[in-house]
Amino acid sequence: MTATTYVGKPTSRVDGRAKVTGEAKYAAEFNTPGLTYGYVLSSAIAKGKIKKIDASDALSLDGVLQIFTHENAPRPAYFDRKFKDDDSVAGSPFKPLYDAEIKFSQQPIGLVVADSFEVARYAASLVKVEYEAEQPDTNLRRKPKGHKAPKGKTGFVPPKDRGNADKAFKNAEVQFEAEYFHMPEHHNPMEMFASTVIMEEDGKLKIYDKTQGAFNSQTYVTKVFGLSKEEARVINPYIGGGFGSGLRPQYQLYLAVMAALELKRSVRVVLTRQQMFSFGHRPGTLQTVALGAAQDGTLQSIKHEALAETSRFEEYTETVVNWSGMLYHCDNVKLGYYLRNLDLYTPLDMRAPGAATGIIATETALDELSYKLNIDPLELRLINYAEENEFEGKPFSSKALRECYHQGAEKFGWARRKPQPRSTREGTKLIGWGVATGMWDAQQQKAAAKANLSIDGKLVVGSGTADIGTGTYTAMTMIAAETLGLPLEDVTFKLGDTTLPQAPLQGGSWTVSSVGTAVQEACEAVGKKLLKMAKKMKNSPLSGASFEDVEFVEGKVQLKGDYASGVSIIEAMRQGEVNFIEEETTALPNFLKQMKYARNSHSAVFVEVEVDEDLGQICVRRVVSAIAGGRVISPKTARSQILGGVVWGISMALHEESVLDHNLGRFMNHNLAEYHVAVNADIHDIEVIFVEEHDDIVNPLGAKGLGEIGIVGVAAAVGNAIYHATGKRVRDFPITLDKLL
Amino acid sequence: MNSFSYTRAQEVDTAVREVTQDKAAKFIAGGTNILDLMKENVERPDRLVDITRLPLQQVESNPEGGLRLGALVSNADTAYHPEVIERYPLLSKTILAGASAQLRNMATDGGNLFQRTRCYYFYDTATPCNKREPGSGCSAINGYNRIHAILGTSEQCIATHPSDMCVALAALDAVVNVKGPEGERQIKFEDFHRLPGNEPQYDNTVKTGEIVTSIDLPAEGFAKNYTYLKLRDRASYAFALVSVAVGLDLDGDTVREARVALGGVAHKPWRKPEAEALLKGQKATKENFRKVADALLQGAKGFGSNTFKIELAHRAIVRALVMATEMKKK
Amino acid sequence: MSSKVLTEPIGDVAVGLPPLQRVTLTINGAEKQLEVAPWTSLLDLLREYLDLTGTKKGCDHGQCGACTVLVDGKRINSCLTLAVMKDGCEITTVEGLSKGDQLHPVQEAFIEHDAFQCGYCTPGQICSAVGLINEGHAKTTDDIRELMSGNICRCGAYPGIVAAVEQALKVCQPNQ
Known part of the structure; x- marks a missing residue:
């Protein structure tokens, strides 16, 4: 065991300090001047139609900017495929505020946007809704007969007999x-679903979303609203629990982006705990x-x-x-x-x-x-x-x-x-x-990562994965540090941002296997360049060594087990006349083997x-x-x-x-x-x-x-x-x- | 939450006046229940009168040789008060079985009496509820009623009173001191809360503008043989499905006096003096305890998801009496 | 089948906004004079007006403990507290526990025992633990479990939380 052996060694969470001091910021915690607040109106019935919505009292309140309902909300996309996401199932995804039909209790039927949370909440209570209700059927046991499940989602294999x-x-x-x-x-993560959509001066959106996959949210938003990826950056550095609830974009994301685009303002929509029972x-x-x-x-x-x-x-x-x-x-x-x-x-x-x-x-x-x-x-x-x-x-x-x-x-x-x-x-x-x-x-899923080692010995590794509490930050930092033989504190792992290399949804217990492999490969790619430089050094003890012959420990690259052969990686970079080495790799599962x-x-x-x-x-x-x-x-x-x-x-x-x-x-x-x-x-x-x-x-x-x-x-x-x-x-x-x- | 104005009262009389004059005004102290309800749009006061700075913060002796709890003493301070622990351990134990440490730090003794029901429908303005909107109907009777009442129900309402503390206060025969526009009066605890009947919107017998100033505990605290048994859906931080407060005065194996109050089963803490009287002069045996349980639960009626409470309450009463009896042996 | 349901609008209450009121709060040692509407909870004041987002909103109804802060040294749910009612009080949030770079012993213990996963309930757990230590009623492990039960951790880090509080109890004096 070397001082830079980390894998398998109990290590305190690298994001621990941020979490115990309150510095770690979650989706509803990115504040910006001029931020507006959306409050969701939820259906009182489970099945039927909205007959009438009267928002006049609510609209008359100072500070209320707009009340979106199916009567006035835009319908940015028509086809189901635009609303499909990485965890979609067969069928037609729910489209918020598209029509008067009520399909489930607490269905979002409106969004009040105001300049403060309290005004939005108050205004929501003033909206009068008239429904035509039908008797819902929600009792699985009432009629214990179903139909065969279709093959739909990735991962589900219809059962077979033998x-x-x-x-x-x-x-x-x-x-x-x-x-x-x-x-x-219900999943009930401690953090309630939230999206803060920041409308930047150039009209681009910076979206802080509670999601288990920033790329999934980004794809959804770009498809539905016809935006380019540059126009919709999704960020989720910390997620207050997921447990699967963040595998699909939830309706607060749709509503917040819709309102931001319509009003040309920054908008935050946070669901209430009661509304946390309104989706999956x-x-x-x-x-x-x-x-x-x-x-x-x-x-x-x-x-x-x-x-x-x-x-x-x-x-x-x-x-x-x-x-x-x-x-x-x-x-x-x-x-x-x-x-x-x-x-x-x-x-x-x-x-x-x-x-x-x-x-x-x-x-x-x-x-x-x-x-x-x-x-x-x-x-x-x-x-x-x-x-x-x-x-x-x-x-x-x-x-x-x-x-x-x-x-x-x-x-x-x-x-x-x-x-x-x-x-x-x-x-x-x-x-x-x-x-x-x-x-x-x-x-294991396909995943990409980027590693950047700078001349001061600091390594920054990034992948657009998530850490819903699973310890991704910590595990990835450990893998990266060990791969390049660096002290843990010299390694920073970045995640939760669609500007980083693409990673799959965080789910299915595949993050370490997928993203971890990508991180390791990206670091190894950096290591290969380092070795090349180390070999070129005068009287290099590594000349003639292949990548398989060497290991990276304690800031050095050396022949396996031969401490005396060690060459400082900083020295190697200096001699190689580079200020940094950056490598991005995409790790694919070895399907043939698997x-x-x-x-x-x-x-x-x-x-x-x-x-x-x-x-x-x-x-x-x-x-x-x-x-x-x-x-x-x-x-x-x-x-x-x-x-x-x-x-x-x-x-x-x-x-x-x-x-x-x-x-x-x-x-x-x-x-x-x-x-x-x-x-x-x-x-x-x-x-x-x-x-x-x-x-x-x-x-x-x-x-x-x-x-x-x-x-x-x-x-x-x-x-x-x-x-x-x-x-x-x-x-x-x-x-x-x-x-x- | 609706829009409201806020004033802070410095004297009891001012507070009483402010709420008397404004029909839609409410007192606020700990705030743990009223703010919760306001966020659900169940309570919609147009004015909140903050009474937390009123001089009702003392725990002191009362003329009857008991203890007087100022209405604004927090639940936590009451539970941990040395004299409460020594003389009224039943009350202490009961308070600590409720809510969470944070909520007990906030909630006041006076406010605890005004807790409103946890009925799912009462809390959800999308559903009919006679307590919230008289005449709209009761969704619970034919709906999901796991936490609902089995005793003293009406066709209008089957809600329960959710407090733990009140169950102990009922068992202890506490007296509530109130002050209103017409002066001061005392309300016996059994008369404080009411059954739903045809007016389920009223939880208690306090009149508009009246403020609770203190709660008197009588001299007898049943400090030797008591228990509070709370049965719930998880080990802590949950409302009672059924709870039992017991105070016994024993002479050897013979019961001199018994108090048994039930929580979670009715619109108010449930007591029945004639059931308790069955134990008077009798041996503290399981067999006799069963008779008390039978009598206490006479007429109990289930509504589907809460029917189990009848049997559960029966067993809980017997167990609580056994537990209280066995204390002296330790 | 068809029937009509009408959601109950707020009828007889006048539509309008409440006036702002002046309050003085000492937050993490700094005195602040603020203009606050009565309907603003202490929690929303911290998060939305003062950018002190360390205190979390997990339910907004006193049912989870994520919003726990210390008011005059006592732990409370800031979601069920109107900011105007705390005029003149001292508020300590998770941001105010460490002294410069030096973490509070409870914070240290939480890291050491991995007493969290997602971190969202953590500030509330930590403030609650500090409150518990101040109160001085926890004598046994089961006492800690019971007295920390007002803070839900959906990740299920309870074993670590209990271990962390046990450790902190040993090193902390009440009111530290």
Whole structure:
């Protein structure tokens, strides 16, 4: 280990200081003289038409500049394709203020623009709206029949069967079948959606947007409003949480840009917390799982079907059931995935979309089967361990799940588990243990980065990616510093700006693998030039060395392991008579290498709960999450990613639900007092174990990404622990106390 | 939020006068609830009279040998007041079970009495609500009513009172001192809040212009055997689904006096003296506690998503009584 | 089926804007004389009028704690506070905690324990932790969990937050 070895070494967040001092600025925090404020008017009904809007009182207020509604708002583009973005699904994207039709509750129906936030908010309350309402249908369970999900979005592969699952199920010695349901959820990042559009003197727009992809927002804005890329720069240096909600441009961006262009003013639009429930959410799904097994626990049949909600205008798909064909070895698998159109906004990817919900059903059903078979639930998983990805018919590039099971079980003390439910009690509390498996994809996308090393030894690396809290700044800085052997403090990583090299959306757990690879390659390109210069130096100890022969450590380039051969990189640049070296590269996945393998991350989650026997109060006392996620680049931020995922899983298991009033078609708990996310007092001991995998197939860095894998399996493990504690199986998530009475 | 004017009162009488003269004026103290509601356009005062500088900030002894809490003492200062902790630990514990540390620093004891319901529909001006707009209908009865009342409901309204503190004050038989245009008066706590009936728009019996000056706690604080059991959808920072405040006066295993107040189940903290009387002179046993629970919950009615509260409340009452009883053993 | 719904306009209240009022606030040690409309919350005053955007708006309804600041040393939700009501008070925001380059021990501890991810709830968490230390009621880890529960962290950094507050409690004296 050298002083400039960073990868794998716990490193404090490089943006930590900015975040603890309040210097880090988010989309709604870029102030400019003459800024105006937009306040969104939201529909009171879920379905129908606007008959009349009377904004006269509001318009008469001093300080109100304009009130945009479908009656006077511009319609800058007509075709659906103009409104499509990188995370669009099949169908027709929502176009704000285009007509009088109401498609979902809280649909934006107007924008008040005023010279202060307070005036805009007040004016909004003075606008009178008359509707013609129709009865909405928002209840997925009312009619549990859907249609086949179309192939649409990148990433979604329609489920495919293998063998004959129906027959195998019928013939199985032990059969188990059940129905599972979970409620819709909203992402609710702490930062509310906001766009500050600054109208510059030359008429160009500088757009500070809350997004997980600056380029996605830019493309959307340029297509919809007919602007060039130079006219619409999008910037997002800090994002107050995303979890998927920022994968698609939200309507505040459209409204703010529209108003800025119309009024030729700078405009800020921030949604209210209530309005955070007006766009995408994790769709509720109704699932059935049927498992057939031999008495020895060998799975003979897996059947998994899901019905998910989508809007009336788009067909949202996510991978819910396919996991059941990948998690375990089984020759007979039958999967089905169906959608039903409801009078809601289109669902939107939310942390481990599909996996977080589909695996609840699979992993709960497997737990139920284990009791039927009288086999330890961990043992049952080991019996059916999948050595290859049978859904894709490929070997895994790496899979250390078995090690996760073993190390997790060891740390948790699983061997001491009493098999019988309700077998451990402390006073009025019943104690139970549960386990579940998690799985996610290890993906890599095309990404570009630029590295600039100056003669003072400072390195600036940039890529237009994002850091939604995942630790991108830190991981990229570490990769760059280590690649060129520089002290961390001499390296600056820039992101969140469309003037930087293009990066994909931050999602899918692919940022480290994609952007990290690009950063490494850009730095290596700089390194190659450095080597060239170093070799040209008089009596260079490196003459004749190839790039593969050398390494960059502690400000020097040297023959691998040979400290004496080191040449100062500053000296090399000086002798080479350059003030800086700049290289930009685009890293592409090695498709040929990758396509032969299934690339996935895995986890084993162990949970201890305590449940009050009479009152149903649940406390998750202990969690051990063992992760096989490839190579861990930045252990400190990686651990936080997994901790956060586990907290999400607990919150999903016990608290979170967006509850619709089906008479009104409206999410009624649309605030943070009644939409419960876990608070500090809900969270106790969580232990994270990384079981490292060496994997040069997923990408050159060997990192699989950790943003999603942490949540997958947790909710099922909690539910399984609750069953073990109480003997009561709840198949309806979240598991609130009333379900245990 | 609508436009309003703001004045700061220096004396109680001025404050009373300002609000009496202007029908659409409201007092503001901690602001934790009224500003929340104003941002939702549920409350729309045209004037706010800031009473935070009035001399109602003392905790002192009252003539009955109890404690007088000035209306403007913060919830936090009350909960952590040495005399409250010593003599009225039930009140302290109850306050600390509510809201968050920040909100308790802001919220005042007087203001806590005026908290309005958390009913989803009351808070959402897009939906009908008889409490917010009398005559518009109740969306909760046939809608989503997880947090709603099971006792004392009417066809007009099934909202609950959301306060924790008030549940303890009810159990303690507190008395509220108010001053209005017609002078001072005392309101027994049981008479302070009201049931919705046909006028759900009124939460309490305070008249226009009246200001709460203090809350009197009687001498008996049940400091030996008490508990506040709060059941909610997460471990903290959530309103009660059901809560139970218990104060017991025990003579060995025999109950001399019992107080049981419920939160989260009705338009006001729920007490029933005849249910409590069932324990008088009786042994503190689970069996007897069940009888109290039966009596307290007599006539309870669920509306779908809140029906579980009947069973939950029953179990919670029994558990709270057990917890209070077992305190002396420790 | 069809029916009519009319959103309730604000009826009997006169349409007009409130007059500005003069207040004196000491913000992070500097006295400021300001003209503020009564409807401006302390939070909006800081963010929109004084460019002190360190204090965050996460819900604007006292349901998340992102807007936590210290008023006369006590932690409060600035979103549920009218600026005019704090005339004469001392306000400390996250920007006022460090002394020059020297971070407050709570800030140091948050970095050390990676007590945040996206950073949006962080200023509120930190001010809340300073308030908690001033209050002096947290004796156990569970006390910290409970007394920090008024600050939601959607990233789920609670384990780090608890560790950071525990560490800061050891090095801080109340009212530091």
